[in-house]
Amino acid sequence: MKRRIKKLDPRASWPRPVSDEERAHILGYLEERFGFSPTLFEPYLFLATAKNYWLFTRTEHFEALQSLRVQTAGLLFLRKVSGYLKPTSAALQRFGRFATRNIVILDRLTLDRLRLEKKIPFSAELEPGYVILKCEEDFWGCALYISGKLISYLP
């Protein structure tokens, strides 16, 4: 709750555009883990706050916007969690259809059980780590596959 109040602080300042090196690191992770093509994100910048990366449309007006006291800029895309990058469910709902790897396809009953119980036993031929949840034709968001368990990060 405290974090939400802080995020909407009226004195909030602009997030920092990431360096080329940091961008390459983010794109490398997205490609390696999920098979996202780096060109998919060419129309976008990545902006950084203390623990998050935001996806923001690339624009020639970026400098002009700096004088505004902003609450949010763009789509919350990745969180830094214990040295790992965790994609948000919002990001995966939007871009999941372009992923080619580490997609977990669940039937409706299993999805409902995961949403309800937050953690279920699960085994699959996948490297442990964050995965994209898909059910029928829809991309639902993010989960963590680890030690024979699936842990939901759905909102």
Add this chain to the structure above:
Amino acid sequence: MEKASSLAEDYFSRYQDLIPNYESFLNALSEPLPLYFRLNTLKTQDPDRVVRGLARQGFEVTPVEAVPWFFRVEPRDISLGNTDEYYLGLIYPMTLSSSLPVYALDPRPGEIILDLCAAPGSKTTQIAQLTEDQAIVVANDKRLDRITALVANLRRLGVASVVTTVYRGEQFPLGTTFDKVLVDAPCSGEGRYRKGYEGELLFHKEGHTNLPAIQKGLIVRAYDLLRPGGILVYSTCTINPEENEAVVDYLLRKRQAEVLSWEAPLPSHPGLTEWEGKPFHPELVKAKRFYAHEIGAVGFFVVKLRRQV
């Protein structure tokens, strides 16, 4: 209900000569507002998936031919907010006529656009959709609690092109100039009134709030934020000429604005050039009035203006 009917009839009688086919207007007030949603094409361009999904949950969905990506839903008294399609951000429930100001704005990729009174975000997200997330939208609202709802909708729909700010609209800082500004102004909401459904009109509820004064402050600041040649769209969901033509007339007397014609996808009537003995600028005929009983949605007023170079 009889009391509500008589109150509404008394209230709207001042518009008897203004509203076309007044009897059918009064009859329409007894029906609940139709329910619509917009398909979020940033996530899917397949209406069949959404229509099938909603049908499984008991909704009957019909496309609106005149307005692309809009669908009408029955039953209209059940919220779409609990459906998977809502959770996944595939749909944005909004009234059909709420799309009109964005049609007048005609947003294009690469532009920088200000939505001055943006929350909860129906028009901001519609702009993002029409520009394929490639125009920058500054979505402003003076209330922090309403910004929270706006941010939740942006996240739900997966929009990356929007910056949110919390300023009083009439004091929005002048440092940044915009290609286009949308003022969907706070208003008395007469266009959304239905007997026994919405209860009192906002005008009654808000008591002595001087809405035209607020609206005049907003439209002048919006104009001053435009680059030369930039476009301003002013809209309300009310019938009241004092909140519509009189506000635009005020701007036309204060600034060198030009009223523009625009193509609307729904039937409309020209703006007024006179109300209760007070003349308005003759160019206000180019404004558009949309009446609830003619469009099967909330009544609206929309005008498009250009800042003179």
